[in-house]
Amino acid sequence: MARPPSPYDFLPEVPAFDVTSRDIADGRAMPRRNTSGIIGTGGEDVSPHLAWSGFPEGTRSFAVTCFDPDAPTASGYWHWGVFNIPAGVTELAAGAGGEGGAGLPRGAVTVRNDAGSKRYVGAAPPAGHGPHRYFFVVHALDTADLGIDDSVSPAVLGFNLSFHALGRAVVTPVHEVP
Template identity: 60%
Template sequence: MAQPPGPYDFLPAVASFELRSDDIADGQMLSMPQVSGIFGAGGEDRSPHLTWSGAPEGTLSYAVTCFDPDAPTGSGFWHWVMYDIPASRTELAAAAGDVEGTGLRWGIKQLRNDAGMAGYLGAAPPPGHGPHRYIFAVHALSVATLPIDANASPAFCGFNMFGTTLGRALITPIYEQG
């Protein structure tokens, strides 16, 4: 069976660059720290370590997102959005996306996820729903700041990134509950 499309398959093609993590890997099961505790899946809601390199020339800032296109919502589920990450920053420590905002330095901002909290919400697909993809993306942007505020939705952030995205790097682990 062919894999369903991801959220970036419908956008104009952009350059790719390298994204690595000490915590997650393409096609591998998420570890319990990246699984949700808030939603009762036994995890810790800890955002993974991410580091990237080779972004396109002209990058002035980055945004980092995590999206589950397999959520049974008809519109997917946004787990995490950080934006206005200065171009000089190319790494986020594990837990940088906590709800306390400890990773929000250097002008970095965080939006509310689809559960309504500002910060990373770990994986918690419905039991028996099968494997879900968690698409962690680093977006290289041609603007230093996005024209949005803390009340913006993740989709509106994506809309504002449209036309300013120079490149995108992805890691897509999976998770399922029995």
């Protein structure tokens, strides 16, 4: 069976840069703490540690998103969306995506995820649906402020990101519920 495409394959190409994590890795099973107890079966909804480097010159801010394109919907499932992260910030601690954004840098804005809350919600694919990919993406942006607020949907955030992206760093762990 052919590997499904990345949803980012369909967006304008931008340079890649590096993202690392003490919690997640490409193609590796997501730890229980990064899966969902809110919409799933016993996870902890703790956002993973992320650190990035090598982003393009001229970066004025960052955004971080988490998207599951394998959800049984025509539009996938947004788990997290944060933007207006200052350009001097190159790391988010594990748990930074908690309720109220207390672990995020000053000025960062979180949009409502598809579970209906302004926080990170962990992986929670339907039982027996097979492995799902979770695209954690750090977007390097050409503006310090996207000019939108926390009332927009993740799709509107993504729309704005596509017009301001200078580069992307992607890490894609997987999760499956038997």
